[in-house]
Amino acid sequence: MASSSAGFVAGLTAAALATIGFLAHQASVAAPHDPGRARVSGPPAPGASKAPRDRGHPEALPAGTGRGERVVYSVDDDRVWLVGADGRVQRTFEVTPSTVDPAPGTYAVTSRSNRVTGSDGIPVEHVVRFASVDGVVIGFSAAVDGSMPEPDPDERTGGIRETRADGDAMWRFATIGQRVVVIR
Missing domain, CATH: 1.20.5 (Single alpha-helices involved in coiled-coils or other helix-helix interfaces)
Structure with missing residues (x-):
């Protein structure tokens, strides 16, 4: 029994x-979604569009990106910061941008996939999606083969490429609902 x-x-x-x-x-x-507009979870972080930078220290977190736990992505600097609840940077790294950039603002992670084929046809892992721009889904990912080639400028892609180690860190950090602050 x-x-x-x-x-x-x-x-x-x-x-x-x-x-x-x-x-x-x-x-x-x-959640309802307008495919022609990026999904925004709230108002942009103060100064999100033009956050001041310490150009002598590109790894330094720009001011004005909000408070608390968040991912910060600079489309101009091709850099990501993973920021803990205490406001301290846990990790920062460079990325290879996609050909379609999200607008500055505050987003949330909407979906994740462990392994898929990227919009450029390359097998990728640890995909963390947070926006959609004119039908192109934007997210972070790492190529399974470890490559980070520049995207074809004639193709509309949304994959922001990281190294596999950085992709692992992003995967652990950016779960569904995690804030993603995009700055210039």
Whole structure:
């Protein structure tokens, strides 16, 4: 009798986990969305469009990118900062930008995929999506082969490429709902 009870509880646990996973996926894709406009989770961070920089220290977090835990992405500097709840930079790294840039503002991570084929046809991993611009989905990813080639300027792509190590760090940090602050 004890083994059948344990099997019953294990079955219920598996069903509960499957339901939670399904509901989490539904929540990530159910929000209304205008495909011609980037999804913004709130007003831009103060100074998000023209954050002051310490040009002598490009790894320094620009001022005016908000408070609390967030990803900060500079489209002009091709750099990302992962900022903890205490406001300290946990990691910063350079990226290879896509051909379509999101507008400055505050976004939220809307979906993630462990492994897919990128819009440029390259297998990628740890995809973290946060915006859509004129039908092009924007997100961070790392090429499985470790490459970071410049994108074809004639192709409209949204993949912001990271190294595999930086992609692993982004994957652990930027879960669904995480704020992403885009600055110039």
